[in-house]
Amino acid sequence: MGEHLAWPWFWPAVAAGGAAVVALAALVLLAPVYKHIVCLKYLFGGWKAVVPIVSALPAALGVFLLILVFAIMDGFVMETREMTRGTLSDIIVDAHLGGLPYYDDFAERIEQIEGVEAATPVIQTYVIARIKSSGERLKPIVRPCVLIGIRPAEKAKMGRFIEYLGRSREAGPAIPAEHLLDVPPELRAPGRPQRPGAIAGTAVVGVPVTDYVMETVQAGAGRRVLAWFLAAVMTVVALFVWRAQVHRPDRKGWVLATVLCALSAAALVAAAVFAPVHPGRVLRPEVVDYPILARGDDLVVSTIPVRPQGGLEMDPGGVPRVSSRALTLVDTFKSNYWEADSTHVYADFGVVQQMAGMEGDAGRGVPARATQIQVKIRDPAQAQTIVGRIGEAWEAFQAERPDADLPTVSVNTWETQQQMILTIAKVQRNITTLMLGLMFVGFAVLIALISYVMAYIKSRDVGILKAVGASDAGVGSLFLGYGFLIGLVGTALGMVGALLMLHYLDAIEIWVNEALGVDVFPRTMYYFDHIPRHLSPWWCVAVGGAVLVLATLASMVGGLLAAIRQPVETLRYE
């Protein structure tokens, strides 16, 4: 809700929506009562009521798909956002591979800015990691990775780093943050040299595979939902028809009502038979990283140091100098953000600094370097303001050290830093929404045709109403109300269907997997352990409102025909 309140158009939108509802209520209340009665009779009178209900189905389908697909796509965006956010800090000051000197001084300067909670230097460099299991006779795996040098106690304050660690997920004694990278005594093999500790993504030191876990409760839920939904629809339709038949017996209507009631009863029986009352047990797919390395195993990382000016460190013979180091795996890291889990390796800041050739040389007056400063702020809503202040602080910092040849840095929020991946997800969401939105064009054409045909078929009614004193506009608006009601029925059906589907999505997915033998949502591909979903109430309001407006506008075709038709035309030529 807080996020919605931050949206600048929130209150104007609420005011506009409120005004629209009040205007609509006034229109309904002040309209002559014949419009409501005739409109409802056209929609729900007798067995012919099935026709407008069927014509509402395209709207229902459109609303259902738009809400469902948008909720899932938005879920992807939101969960990707949350995962990327958790692996980073709120703000990143990035000097890239060339490095940022005097990083501790500048981190201290950043911490003095109002709203900043903490700042820590980080070194990020690209490495080749060689992973070889000590226990099994497997061929070594070589992977490109990102080696990140951190000060564990300071990094623990950034993002959700601590929550993602394997030892944090296990129920055990909490490890003080400053010792996260220490190699515990039980992992030190006698006679083997002491290595620095490392924390690696589960997919760096493992292979993601889809495993199946036994799960209870969910059995038959998909069938139950489907059967209940069908039974509910049938019952509603049957009730309408029966209601009409009680007042106005009609042979065709009785047959239809009996068939519908029989179908509704069959659907209810199906719901009872196919959905077990007692919970069953099913296999539920879940992604797991099959580990190649265990804690205590070594991995070897190799990189080529980069000079402050950006060039590579070379041997005297002109060959790039490769810096390699063996590290002992002390923990694993799993954020569910594939990029991080499959490439990130964390090691001590000093170790990485040395490997990357950024340790400096006090004798020659070369300062040590880091590649980033990560910043934690108190109020995420202030991020952009603080980004500006850090930029100003860097300019002042540069001005104080005119001879230091300080590099240009980029200061970004985590969101801007990950803009590419978030933009891709958003673009996919928007394109899909747009494509599905085109369905409504078809719906609008259908409503326009239905309202035209209705106005044509009911032209005698139009003549009668005008002869008895109804105005042209009044009779025309009767057909607008007709379109509006079709849109309302469609919106209600579609929305209820979409909400049910979203609620039971996991159960339905399992059922479809079982029934059709397909993997609807491969976990290894998306790296989510469930189908993500995020439903904004505003989106529901927008979709429902759009359908109602569209239905009303489209039914203007019939409304205009009815309004301009002279009563004598229809009464004379009957």
Add this chain to the structure above:
Amino acid sequence: MSSQETILRGEGLVKDYRMGPARLRVLHRVDLAVRRGEFLCILGPSGSGKSTLLHLLGLLDRPTAGRVFFEGEDAFARAKRWRDRMRNEAIGFVFQLYYLMPDLSVLENVLLPAMIRTSLAAWPFTRSAERARALEVLNDMGLGHRVRHLPRELSGGERQRVAIARALVHRPRVLFADEPTGNLDSATGEDILRLLVRLNRETQLSIVMVTHDDRLARQADRVLHLRDGKLLQHA
């Protein structure tokens, strides 16, 4: 029976219809007046312009030339809204083919004029009075037991009596009847005619009836003969 006060007057009424590029003149400068409480019959063969004249006098259609005065007001000089209101409050129509709303029950058909002039917000406060009046008229027509039926469930005579009930429920000053017995057998037609005559005598309702049947015309106070769009004589 009728007073000398004129309730309705047509002056120089002309009506043309377009038939492709040609114009067909259906009425040629017709002048007539209807007195309050009068039963006027316009007699003429099919195609003589009777219904057209009735539609002009009943404010359903606009004349090509000429004027219609309703209770002294030049009806087509007034706004359309005024004419709509007059049709709703002061005029009643009975047609040869009944013209009942097929989706509405008998009672709802009779309540139609009230439902047109009352908003949804006001309906809860006026509904019971309007319903009582509609039931009173329907009982008077001998249809008290048919109020929940649809028009298609009624006989021709019953449908026409529902149409008359709808035309009378709002106590109009003028009733226009267009061949009201034309679609009925002779016995039922006579019943309907007797009903119209009784209403005219008892309530001083002005009735303008058009027909091609001179036996019906004998019941009227006055008969006008229309032929080829021209009034021939006063009887």
